[in-house]
Structure formats: structure tokens, C-alpha cells
Amino acid sequence: MTNKINKLFDIKYPIIQAGMIWNSGWKLASAASNSGILGLIGAGSMYPDVLEKHIEKCKKATQNPFGVNVPMLYPNIEEIMDIIIRQDVKIVFTSAGNPKTWTNWLKDRGVTVVHVVSSLKFALKAQEAGVDAVVAEGFEAGGHNGRDETTTLTLLPIVKEHLNIPLIAAGGIATGNAMLATMVLGADGVQIGSRFVASKESSAHPSFKEAVVKAKEGDTQLTLKELAPVRLIKNKFYTELETLYKTAPTTSELKTLLGRARAKAGMFEGDLDNGELEIGQVSGLIHDIQSVEDIVKNIIEEFERAKQLIKTF
């Protein structure tokens, strides 16, 4: 396969492994890059010194391109960007912030920049800011998400109508069929998150991986829209949130219930009751924990089978 995304990142398949907090360390990113796709380290859950170690280990573990995902709402962004340049990382995905803030600075230093958006408005802002590609992520995606609640199926063709740079689809994609479907809708490639949470190489706690495998259709919900919308598994913490919502809480009351470090507790430490278990709706389609290599192999095989299937329509 050769298309805009393969060429942009110099990878074999136009697939990006999402840089997810508490899941995407050097083991996942290097396994992804070694499997012919683009691996991303998720900087959002790492102190700067931890990120630097992950980058160093990732460089040793793969000769292939990899990148770092930087959610710009977290602290220490200056330090993180300095590490990225010092470590000669050539690809950065930014999210959760204004693409104008860092794009020029990164591009001046030879970095390929991609920005993650959840709406047409922000896709155009990212294009204006000069990014090399846009990830358009739909409502079904896990973790932090947009306020417009536009789904991948509708967001992609709407963004495609107005965008001149490469478009990467995200949200709801765990199979080769979904990959082909999003490309039919105008995507040049896909970013896959949830499927890689349930991989051997993800740094998620084994209990969280099991929770992802067990999750069924309807088990996740987008919540905390007043703070930063996030999709998670409906566990005990979510039930507490639901109860609080019945009282028309202030954002301050929501913040108090949310507290600190719930994402770490849930996804990294395996506290399935009290943690934030961020995962996409497509978890209902994930039934096992596989190696990244096998996941990529399966997706490509499904993609090719789906291409053949279309001939019968």
C-alpha cells in the first residue's frame, strides 16, 4: 500500500497506533513501529524525565519511525517539547489545545506535526496552523473527546469536503473492515486506540485489559462534559457520577468527585471500581488480548478480504 499517510511517515501500512495515556509506552510504540505501522508514545501520562527514558528505549527497540502524542492541556509542555527535539523525535501528534501554539516551532525544527480534532472547525484551524495532517476523531472514541459529539461516520466526509491535507480517521476502528469503511468515507489512513489497549505490549494493567475484552455494546459512556468530555466504561465511579448529576452539580463539585489520578488508578493500577477506564465503544468488538504484530496482521488481512468482498456488491 502506498498513499499519503504511508509516505508522510515512511511506514508500510497507513495505520497509527494511538498515543494513549497509561497505555502507550515504548513497548507498545516500538512493537507498533516494528509491525509496519506508526507507533506513538503517549506523553500525557508521563513526567518529562519518564518520557525521555521511553523515547530512548523506543529508539533502541525499533529502527522504524515512531512519534510522540502530546495532549497540550497537561503541564510541563515546554519541557516535553524540548525533550522531543533533543531526542530527535521526528513525528509529533498534538491534541487537546490550540494547534497554533506549537506547530510552527516544531516544524521549524524538522518535525512532522499532526493535530487531533473532533470537529470541522478545529480541523480547519489545524490546517491553517500548518499541520501536515489531521486526525478526525468521532464521538465513539475512548478517552477525551469533543463537545459536538459528531460520529466518525459523519465527521469524516464533512471534514474531507473542506480539508486539503491528509486526513486520518479515529474512533470506532478496530478491524480491517472499519479501516476500509473509513477510507471509503475519505480518510487516507486510520488511528487505532482501543484495539491496542487490549494488546500484550500495552502498559495497561492486566485487569483493565480484561475489562476491555469483557465490555459489551452499551458499556461505555461519554461523561464529564462540563470539564473535559471523556468516554469510559460504566463502573462504580461512573454510577457515583450519575448520582451526582441528578443534583445539577457545579463544575467544582464534579471536580471534587473526579479527584486526582483516577485515570492512572483505573488503567495503570487496575482499580476497576474507582478508576477512570477510558475506552471506545468499539471495545464491544474486541474479544481477546493479542500481540501488536498479530493485531496488525489481522487488520491487514481483514482489509484485503473486505476489498474482495466489495466486488460482490
Next chain:
Amino acid sequence: MTNKINKLFDIKYPIIQAGMIWNSGWKLASAASNSGILGLIGAGSMYPDVLEKHIEKCKKATQNPFGVNVPMLYPNIEEIMDIIIRQDVKIVFTSAGNPKTWTNWLKDRGVTVVHVVSSLKFALKAQEAGVDAVVAEGFEAGGHNGRDETTTLTLLPIVKEHLNIPLIAAGGIATGNAMLATMVLGADGVQIGSRFVASKESSAHPSFKEAVVKAKEGDTQLTLKELAPVRLIKNKFYTELETLYKTAPTTSELKTLLGRARAKAGMFEGDLDNGELEIGQVSGLIHDIQSVEDIVKNIIEEFERAKQLIKTF
């Protein structure tokens, strides 16, 4: 094209024009059936005698198969079902209710029965009830919708894994590309609503059709989840709802604000401020009002072009 859906309904293309309240009278349904797809009269907004007249006119306006959509939450269902049998309508789509209630009764009288669902659980219930096909409708769809908020992209493959009967995709489909994408995800055919609201033959008020054409990505919202979740354009009425929601309203207070006949006021009478303007997220991709014949022609052309495009992936 020949597949399960074409054969089930004896139609040229595996496309169903959704039977939408205040939009889908005999003019829309017969135009759809005359264009080679399945037209549906929307009984949800019709008194029994009005429905009977629409069926009679539809029979005169087309020789091709057509059906009636019956949302089972509305009153007069017994009378409506009797009319359907008396008028020899051969296809019924049921929604918003238990598929067990009417499926056997209708099938005993020679009717092909399809049930609309928004979750895997209800898809399996419909299959158990003996329906001939299931419409799986995602979160992006306009009008009344499910509580699980599962999007079309994720709902389809999850339902497909467990369903043995034909599967029709709905929600977010207005183009041939989206039609092909949903078939790649496992659908045998598609049901299209919003695109046909903005058709010459829909009975929607011209002002509402214009509002659909003007709607952009992010302009609709799923709301009133405590009563019956409904996706609509964010107008003055929606802003009033938002204000009320800040006070943690009871369902009774929500019902009072909703009042009566807002759907009719918005969609049929053109009160864009105070009416309920039910439409899908895909309205952001609809830019003109066309005849049903042209819409179908465009969709089929897009579908064939998309099939060719895939060969280049």
C-alpha cells in the same frame, strides 16, 4: 445489484427511504418506490384515517412495493394495524416498542416485518420475535434514538457478529460512499432519512428543509434522554431546554417544557424557533433540495465510484 435486501422487498437498490413523522407521506414514499428503492409512509404523525388516505394515494402513485413505518409508542396502534391489513400493505417497519407485540400477528397476515433497533440487545430481541430484517440505527441518526448512544460505525459490526437475518444500516448515511462503508461493516442495505427530508417530495415545511440544508457539523444534539432521546437542530427551543437542564429538572418539568405538537410545529409548520427540528448529524453534508429520483441516482453513482476508488487502496 442483487442481495438479501433487494430480494426481501423486491426492489432494484438495497435502499430504504425512512418513514419519518411529518416528512414521509405518500408523495415521498411513492417517489422513492418509483426510483427503485423502498418507500415508507411514516404513520407516526398520522391519524388512522389520514394514514389510510396516504396508503390509497401511494398505491395509485406507484406500482412498486412500498411499506409503512409504525412507531409503536403512538396511540391507535390497533386501528393502524387493521388499516395496514385492510389496505393490503405488504411491508411494515416497526419501531419504538417491543417487537414481540405485533410481529407474529403481522406475519400471519402475510406482511414482511422489519424492526428498528439501536442496540445489540434489541436486535437480538427482534430476531427472536421473528422479524424478517433488522434496522440498526446509530447515535448520529435524527429523531428518536437509543439510550446506549452507540454509533453506526460500531453498532453495525457488533450486531452483525450475532445476527442471522438481514441487517439494514441507518444513521449518518446520505451518500453512496456512506452506503458502501456501512455494507463493508456488514450491512445488507441502508435506510436513509435526513437526505430525503431535504427532497422535493418530502412533506416537511420548506423552512425546515432550508434549515436542514443550512445545518453544519455540530448543529444537532441528542437531548431529552429522560423522556425519549431525540436528535434535533439546536434552535431556540433547544436553548430553553439547556437552561432548564441546569436546574436538574424532573421528567414532569421536562414534559411541561416540551408540551405538545412541537414536532409538527417545527417540521410541518416551519416554526424554526419553537418547533422540534428532528434531523441527523449528516445534515452537515446535505447542501441542496433535490428530487428523490436525483438523490437516488446520485447515491448509486457515488456508490459505484467508491467501489472503483477502493481498487486504488
